[in-house]
Amino acid sequence: MRAMHDDGQLGREFGRRSMGARLALVAAIVALVGGFALGRTFDAAPKASTAPLVTPAQIAAAAANAGAGGHSHGTVADRGFAQLENGVQHTHTFEQPVDPLSRALLTHQLTLARQVAEQYPTLADAERAGLRRAGPFSPGLGTHLISFGSVAYSAGKSVMNDDQIRHPLAWIYDGTKPDSPIAGLFYMASVLKPGGFAGTNDAWHYHQNICITRAPGGGVDAPLGADHDATKAQCDAVHGALIKNTGPLLHVWVLPGYDDSQGVFAHLNPAITCNDGTYHTVDITKVGTRTSACRDGTE
Secondary structure, three states: OEEOOOOHHHHHHHHOOOHHHHHHHHHHHHHHHOOOOOOOOOOOOOOOOOOOOOOHHHHHHHHHHHHOOOOHHHOOOOOOHHHHHHHHHHHOOOOOOOOHHHHHHHHHHHHHHHHHHOOOOEHHHHHHOOOEEEEEEEOOOEEEEEOHHHHHHOEOOOEOOHHHHOOOOEEEEOOOOOOOEEEEEEEEEOOOOOOEOOOOOOOOEEOEEEEEEEOHHHOEEOOOOOOOOOOHHHHHHOOOEEEEEOOOEEEEOOOOOOOOOOOOOOOOOOOOOOOOOOOOEOOHHHOOOOOEOEOOOOO
């Protein structure tokens, strides 16, 4: 994951494409982006850890230590959260002031987004509606089920309208089982600087140099990871297609019990953990076709 202002290459690459080519690009890759940095599989059994969720203070301390050449695992007891995506989004500041008119619109948008999310309360509901898995379950990200028909409703330069909010790219689930619950939504944009949600707190991100392969059932896998630049040679070796960049993407955490301490639009959500209560993942480039990236071995 990279912040939208970090790389001019994205603008050049994305800007050279026609609108149709952009949407085709995002449609092809979007299916993998959501679920490939973190996650936990849902299980009826209680989690082994009852420690509190990682806090913003812990994240900041871990990121500062990592920046000084240290290892965050020994700095704070964040159970591996600071290692996800190498702390890229940990430098973002969420919850900027919002003027009254924008706040009223944002309240409407988020209320509508929650209603949209609740259309498919479980992973099985989403699959029955024709949505397909994109990548494995990952701590902090969950499992993304893609609605390819939503590409036509991508966010543009203007603030998103109700139809666009009603058509997220994906529904996000806390697990891989049929009864895994809905946790959030995932949106895409067709322009570099989308209007998105009202206010200035929607932190859009993108991925680049991702190798994607077709998954059973019509989904998509990213066997080389979504946050580690893949080379063409590496992608060819797994018979995949190399996507240079995804365009802007956004997570929206609007479900009770999945409030994000980093903000409703944060990329990572500490409320989504592995079954053992941690955020520890296997080497992301070795996940392959697994449905979970969690190190604890649960699926």
